[in-house]
Amino acid sequence: xIEKNDTIYAIRARNVSKTFYVTExxxxxxxxxxxxxxxxxxxxxxxxxxxxxxxxxKGECIxxxxxxxxxxxxxxxxxxxxxxxxxxxxxxxxxxxxxxxxVGMSHELTxxxxxxxxxxxxxxxxxxxxxxxxxxxxxxxxREFVDTKTKFFSSGMLARLGFSIAVNAGADVMFLDxxxxxxxxxxxxxxxKIFESSWIEGKTVILVSHSMEVIRNYCKRAAFMKNGELxxxxxxxxxxxxxxxxxx
Amino acid sequence: MITRIVRDWIGRSNKTERLWLxxxxxxxxxxxxxxxxxxxxxxxxxxxxxxxxxxFEMIMKQGVPNFVSFLFIGLIMxxxxxxxxxxxIQLLNTKKYLYEYTNMNKIEIYISTxxxxxxxxxxxFLMFTIYYHFIDKGVMAYSWTAFYFIPIFLNLxxxxxxxxxxxxxxxxxxxxxxxxxxxxxxxxxxxxxxxxRLEKFREALPGLDYINPISGIIINARNVLLYQQAPDxxxxxxxxxxxxxxxxxxxFLLNKLGSKAAEKL
Numbered sequence: 001x002i003e004k005n006d007t008i009y010a011i012r013a014r015n016v017s018k019t020f021y022v023t024e025x026x027x028x029x030x031x032x033x034x035x036x037x038x039x040x041x042x043x044x045x046x047x048x049x050x051x052x053x054x055x056x057x058k059g060e061c062i063x064x065x066x067x068x069x070x071x072x073x074x075x076x077x078x079x080x081x082x083x084x085x086x087x088x089x090x091x092x093x094x095x096x097x098x099x100x101x102x103v104g105m106s107h108e109l110t111x112x113x114x115x116x117x118x119x120x121x122x123x124x125x126x127x128x129x130x131x132x133x134x135x136x137x138x139x140x141x142x143r144e145f146v147d148t149k150t151k152f153f154s155s156g157m158l159a160r161l162g163f164s165i166a167v168n169a170g171a172d173v174m175f176l177d178x179x180x181x182x183x184x185x186x187x188x189x190x191x192x193k194i195f196e197s198s199w200i201e202g203k204t205v206i207l208v209s210h211s212m213e214v215i216r217n218y219c220k221r222a223a224f225m226k227n228g229e230l231x232x233x234x235x236x237x238x239x240x241x242x243x244x245x246x247x248x
Numbered sequence: 249m250i251t252r253i254v255r256d257w258i259g260r261s262n263k264t265e266r267l268w269l270x271x272x273x274x275x276x277x278x279x280x281x282x283x284x285x286x287x288x289x290x291x292x293x294x295x296x297x298x299x300x301x302x303x304f305e306m307i308m309k310q311g312v313p314n315f316v317s318f319l320f321i322g323l324i325m326x327x328x329x330x331x332x333x334x335x336x337i338q339l340l341n342t343k344k345y346l347y348e349y350t351n352m353n354k355i356e357i358y359i360s361t362x363x364x365x366x367x368x369x370x371x372x373f374l375m376f377t378i379y380y381h382f383i384d385k386g387v388m389a390y391s392w393t394a395f396y397f398i399p400i401f402l403n404l405x406x407x408x409x410x411x412x413x414x415x416x417x418x419x420x421x422x423x424x425x426x427x428x429x430x431x432x433x434x435x436x437x438x439x440x441x442x443x444x445r446l447e448k449f450r451e452a453l454p455g456l457d458y459i460n461p462i463s464g465i466i467i468n469a470r471n472v473l474l475y476q477q478a479p480d481x482x483x484x485x486x487x488x489x490x491x492x493x494x495x496x497x498x499x500f501l502l503n504k505l506g507s508k509a510a511e512k513l
Contacts, residue, residue, distance in 0.1 A: 029422055120265065
């Protein structure tokens, strides 16, 4: 159940959990479903997220640590309202945006169209996008390709465009999943510069990263996850210690 | 859920602009990326009219007065319904990029796609009106009854949205719903009064104008535009009840199945 409320919290989660049922036999056609009404497919239960409770205040930057497959990506998709929760209550205050390789973009649209659609989805009005348009294009360094379909873009160009839209259009709550791990050195430097500018101030950010340095520099609190369980949420140094121990 | 959506829309004024922006882009993608552009929207009903005119008027001699106008309005309404349903079955898959990264309300994706279909429909409707008034012979011009076409078209729009919601959400759990729907719409086309004189249709298949939800809409569109009559009120209200019930089912499925689209598709 997802609700929206005006509080000091950007996100409040109470006993939120997520389980995936992975079917071994694919019953995904009308025929298969009709012929197997009394023979339900074998399902494997994967507890991606065990019941957890957390509060994230508006304007906080929280780091999320954990080894691969520990449930970080599932957690941010649940908190962003992209995946529905199986149990508990989730309150999201405002628009959310998830960013890994890029924000949601269609490869059939041009960069210009993607900028307008994505920024509009993030809550901006057309006039506001008109004002931001040149900044987004220049930051992404795609001026010559602004009317080219993004399916012809390199992965680096896509990453730059996605990051530029995210940085300039933004959302109330932003989930940044390993954004420092993509792109070339110049792009990574640019991403770090953005984080070191005043951009991050006042924004609610949940930052997923394997880089201790990034978490240490930009986050006030950090969470540590293991096997789908939120083991710790508190001071950054303690979360880093737990994560480092888990890696040895 | 509906009150929440309406409240949300009023509260956040960029939603109307966004719907229009997405509808325009969708329309451009469909028609302006090929040489003939918007003409493609007209080519389908015109080619159908030629085929059915030869079969039903020249060979079978049904004797329907102004058969081309009779067919034209029936076909553009039917094609709108088919495009808005068959064309949107995979909507949650093709437009995944819109809701995979944000908590955007999925109903907006459906409405913008239907809006884009409406642009094509209005172009065809304009062509029909020109043909009916300036080319077809022995017809009566539109009268005040033509205003009834607005609620009739809205009925078609809501019905299309309802089927689109139902089909695209079933697609999440049963991928071959596309083929099943093609068979159903094929049957629906022949079991409707699009091609046949209404009296003959009712005599041969009594009650079918109530079973096929699009039949009543087409019958009433012809009544108000071609025959300057008021709609058949029983069919009119029946159509709206049909649309209301189907829309409720569609929204229920969107809530139940559609919420899992990001993880299932």
